[in-house]
Amino acid sequence: MNQYSIPSTGYDVFFDDTLAELGAFIRTNRYTKILILTDRNTAIHCLPVFQSAMPGFEGYDVIEVDPGEENKNIDFCVGIWKMMLDFGADRQSLMINLGGGVVTDMGGFAASTFKRGIDFVQVPTTLLSQVDASVGGKTGIDMDNVKNIIGTFAQPKAVFIAAKFLETLDNRQLVSGFAEVIKHGLIADEAFYEKVKGLDAVALSLEHIKHSVVIKNDVVTQDPFEKGLRKILNFGHTIGHAIEGYSLANDSKPLLHGEAIAVGMICEAYLAHRINGLDDDALADIIRTFRMHFPDYQYGQEIYAQLIALMKNDKKNTGHHIGFALLNKIGACDIDVFVEEGLIKESLDFYRELVG
Ligand SMILES: NC(=O)c1ccc[n+]([C@@H]2O[C@H](COP(=O)([O-])OP(=O)(O)OC[C@H]3O[C@@H](n4cnc5c(N)ncnc54)[C@H](O)[C@@H]3O)[C@@H](O)[C@H]2O)c1
Numbered sequence: 094m095n096q097y098s099i100p101s102t103g104y105d106v107f108f109d110d111t112l113a114e115l116g117a118f119i120r121t122n123r124y125t126k127i128l129i130l131t132d133r134n135t136a137i138h139c140l141p142v143f144q145s146a147m148p149g150f151e152g153y154d155v156i157e158v159d160p161g162e163e164n165k166n167i168d169f170c171v172g173i174w175k176m177m178l179d180f181g182a183d184r185q186s187l188m189i190n191l192g193g194g195v196v197t198d199m200g201g202f203a204a205s206t207f208k209r210g211i212d213f214v215q216v217p218t219t220l221l222s223q224v225d226a227s228v229g230g231k232t233g234i235d236m237d238n239v240k241n242i243i244g245t246f247a248q249p250k251a252v253f254i255a256a257k258f259l260e261t262l263d264n265r266q267l268v269s270g271f272a273e274v275i276k277h278g279l280i281a282d283e284a285f286y287e288k289v290k291g292l293d294a295v296a297l298s299l300e301h302i303k304h305s306v307v308i309k310n311d312v313v314t315q316d317p318f319e320k321g322l323r324k325i326l327n328f329g330h331t332i333g334h335a336i337e338g339y340s341l342a343n344d345s346k347p348l349l350h351g352e353a354i355a356v357g358m359i360c361e362a363y364l365a366h367r368i369n370g371l372d373d374d375a376l377a378d379i380i381r382t383f384r385m386h387f388p389d390y391q392y393g394q395e396i397y398a399q400l401i402a403l404m405k406n407d408k409k410n411t412g413h414h415i416g417f418a419l420l421n422k423i424g425a426c427d428i429d430v431f432v433e434e435g436l437i438k439e440s441l442d443f444y445r446e447l448v449g
């Protein structure tokens with residue numbers, strides 16, 4: 094039985110630990126073939142939960158990929174497309190993406206391009222994918238450490254959020270997802286930010302998850318193709334994605350997405366303070382919050398050229414100008430703020446000296 098749902102852009106986001114709505118969706122839609130995309134970890138921890146929620150439902154094939162951001166690329170996508178062919182998927186087939194943001198992004202991309210697009214649903218199993226990645230229809234893969242540079246806007250047929258999946262998620266992954274929860278408060282809802290900023294990620298309740306999704310969904314339903322408002326969801330990501338891409342290429346234990354954008358949000362809060370009216374207290378509060386939850390990231394000035402080169406691929410850029418979404422206060426964010434390289438480097442210095 095459905096406990097709670099939110100209408101999005103032509104589909105619903107269901108919150109339901111029993112996955113009963115997913116069962117009903119499958120029964121009602123009579124797909125010719127059902128494929129479930131997992132990674133190795135969600136095959137172990139989440140597929141059995143899915144199977145026990147749907148006893149007797151056996152008519153599906155499973156495609157399993159290696160876990161992790163380093164595998165969110167065209168090679169794995171080709172592997173997925175080949176498996177879809179091998180399993181005989183046609184245009185009336187359904188792809189169920191059962192996993193974190195890597196699986197929902199790459200599975201959504203693979204489904205939205207296979208035979209020019211087949212139906213897919215998102216069953217997010219990490220905090221990050223529940224509060225952010227599964228909602229809004231951004232799908233994609235990375236290339237040459239440039240994040241999400243190939244992709245589509247493609248809406249799922251539904252999103253099914255079962256918080257019980259989080260029981261097997263490790264603490265580092267929970268905290269990574271918490272970065273996007275905090276971001277949602279910072280860009281759009283000061284009271285929510287105040288409520289969650291001091292919590293432990295493991296103490297987040299279903300209500301916090303729902304509210305975070307409501308904030309994201311409110312933005313993406315107003316601007317599904319990121320023509321304007323939706324860019325606020327990218328606060329922290331111009332610098333954060335560059336740091337994430339750099340870390341993926343260079344670190345033996347790369348930063349997770351949430352960890353990287355936490356660094357990015359501190360740098361971009363600094364930029365907001367310098368040029369967009371964010372006051373001293375707000376900057377200090379944001380720094381305190383992220384440093385309380387996230388590990389410091391050490392880097393030297395010698396990596397700035399690589400970071401700037403990565404930022405030059407940001408999708409919010411216009412011509413040679415690097416685009417940002419910057420807070421003007423906690424709970425409000427401006428878009429299309431273009432910042433020159435000298436000041437971006439100053440913000441990288443600011444973070445480096447802060448953690449140095
Ligand atoms: N499309 C969007 O709007 C959007 C939004 C935010 C982030 N993203 C993308 O999401 C990705 C990050 O997603 P993520 O943080 O979920 O990472 P992830 O998909 O890599 O999952 C993190 C790890 O947890 C494991 N895992 C997943 N569910 C589990 C469970 N229930 N129990 C145990 N282990 C489990 C995975 O196998 C993986 O090792 C990035 O690529 C980021 O760019 C997309």
Ligand SMILES: O=C(O)C(=O)C[C@@H](O)[C@H](O)[C@H](O)COP(=O)(O)O
Nearest residue numbers: 225229231240241323326327330408
């Ligand atoms: O949904 C959005 O829009 C977002 O920007 C959410 C981000 O948290 C997410 O990381 C997204 O994948 C970034 O998209 P990109 O277009 O900057 O690659």
Ligand SMILES: [Zn+2]
Nearest residue numbers: 273330350354
């Ligand atoms: Zn993000």
